[in-house]
Amino acid sequence: MNIKTYTAKDMRSALRQVREEQGADAVILSTRHLPEGVEVAVAIESQKDEVALPEVVPARAAGMAAAPSVAPAAAVQPDFASLLAQVSAQPGTEAASLAEARVGDELRGMRHLLEWQLSQLAWNDLTRRAPAAAELLKELTTVGITAPLAAELLGELPDGVRFADAQRRVLAQLSRRLTVTGDDLLDKGGRVAFVGPTGVGKTTAIAKLAARWVMRHGMRHIALVSLDDQRFGAEEQLRVLGRLLGVECYALADAAELPQLLSRLPDCRLVLIDTAGVAPRDATLESRASSLNDALSRIGAQCWLTLSAGSQSAVLEESVQRFAAFHPAAALLTKLDEAASLGGTLSALIGAGLPISYVAEGPRIPEDLTPARAHQLVARAVYLAQATDASAGDELLARKFGKVAHAIR
Ligand SMILES: Nc1nc2c(ncn2[C@@H]2O[C@H](COP(=O)(O)OP(=O)(O)OP(=O)(O)O)[C@@H](O)[C@H]2O)c(=O)[nH]1
Numbered sequence: 001m002n003i004k005t006y007t008a009k010d011m012r013s014a015l016r017q018v019r020e021e022q023g024a025d026a027v028i029l030s031t032r033h034l035p036e037g038v039e040v041a042v043a044i045e046s047q048k049d050e051v052a053l054p055e056v057v058p059a060r061a062a063g064m065a066a067a068p069s070v071a072p073a074a075a076v077q078p079d080f081a082s083l084l085a086q087v088s089a090q091p092g093t094e095a096a097s098l099a100e101a102r103v104g105d106e107l108r109g110m111r112h113l114l115e116w117q118l119s120q121l122a123w124n125d126l127t128r129r130a131p132a133a134a135e136l137l138k139e140l141t142t143v144g145i146t147a148p149l150a151a152e153l154l155g156e157l158p159d160g161v162r163f164a165d166a167q168r169r170v171l172a173q174l175s176r177r178l179t180v181t182g183d184d185l186l187d188k189g190g191r192v193a194f195v196g197p198t199g200v201g202k203t204t205a206i207a208k209l210a211a212r213w214v215m216r217h218g219m220r221h222i223a224l225v226s227l228d229d230q231r232f233g234a235e236e237q238l239r240v241l242g243r244l245l246g247v248e249c250y251a252l253a254d255a256a257e258l259p260q261l262l263s264r265l266p267d268c269r270l271v272l273i274d275t276a277g278v279a280p281r282d283a284t285l286e287s288r289a290s291s292l293n294d295a296l297s298r299i300g301a302q303c304w305l306t307l308s309a310g311s312q313s314a315v316l317e318e319s320v321q322r323f324a325a326f327h328p329a330a331a332l333l334t335k336l337d338e339a340a341s342l343g344g345t346l347s348a349l350i351g352a353g354l355p356i357s358y359v360a361e362g363p364r365i366p367e368d369l370t371p372a373r374a375h376q377l378v379a380r381a382v383y384l385a386q387a388t389d390a391s392a393g394d395e396l397l398a399r400k401f402g403k404v405a406h407a408i409r
């Protein structure tokens, strides 16, 4: 199969061109809008013995010439035709609605099959047409970078760039996309509440930051506040830390008490606020976010989302989405020492436009905490991919990039 693209000022003209050149059976892979109009990508047969794509169009209930990895269509097609016949013969009966449901299932199954075949064909076409681009997509996927971000990074490469140079540029571009806050909090101070899922290391991160502050500026001008009245012993955990460091520690039952407390602490340059961990799917997350946001805006404090790099990337992505309700100004990344892959985490943070403040690489207080550095995180992501000796397979790549492959040059 080959892929041919048609560009026209509007969809109607593009489809007319496709019909004139490829006939009414042309298989449209994708359409996209361009500044000059629209582009339609069409699959065209290059050899007679390749997969006969036009015959797979389900709307015609035509015979499906199966690709080697696909179940034989003959098993599906007669069944499909007889179901159709049943539906038209017995309208309104229970048998008809059952048959209709089965036809729906068959159609959905065929559609997935067709999409899967087209994705495979489009990916195979890309590996022949632009092998360097395909190899780069494979490397980025192995690192854990999500498909849309990988395709975007490739799109930013200048034309005709050599593979080794392209590799370097893509990673440099990735670290440019990753924003960091620097060490301002510990240099100048600030007011920050730490939110995030349970057990990710919020309280430990606060302990590390507080200890570092004391080492740099002394015991004065710092206060710890616990808003965690959910977990047994949470307040006590912070109080013990306060006693060890010789800094003031306060426990509040409600975020609404923050303005009053801080009005009594005008000299505090660093205020670290600990909150109770919340599961991303917790039904109360939104209401907690709104009451905390309200209190934080009244004291000019920021919210930092604490995330464990040791979580699976789907979990982390969901956390980033759900905790957006807290309007976090930055993310603090913990448990880097437990992460098997880092690309998904970096993709999620880039996607959300969240700068990374600090990175924790172990439980030791105060050692295991450093200000985030973008190029170090990217290097770490690449190192982890190499260390696990993993490599993204063609099936995964076809699934991820099949739909956008035709747009990659
Ligand atoms: N390996 C590793 N462990 C960590 C790191 N940060 C924290 N921990 C450990 O993770 C566990 C949970 O840490 P906490 O700071 O209590 O987590 P939390 O987010 O405050 O938990 P909740 O308040 O219950 O939501 C503790 O055993 C910490 O020692 C890290 O960077 N690496």
Ligand SMILES: [Mg+2]
Residues within 6 Å of the ligand: 202, 203, 204, 228, 234, 274, 275, 277
């Ligand atoms: Mg805690």
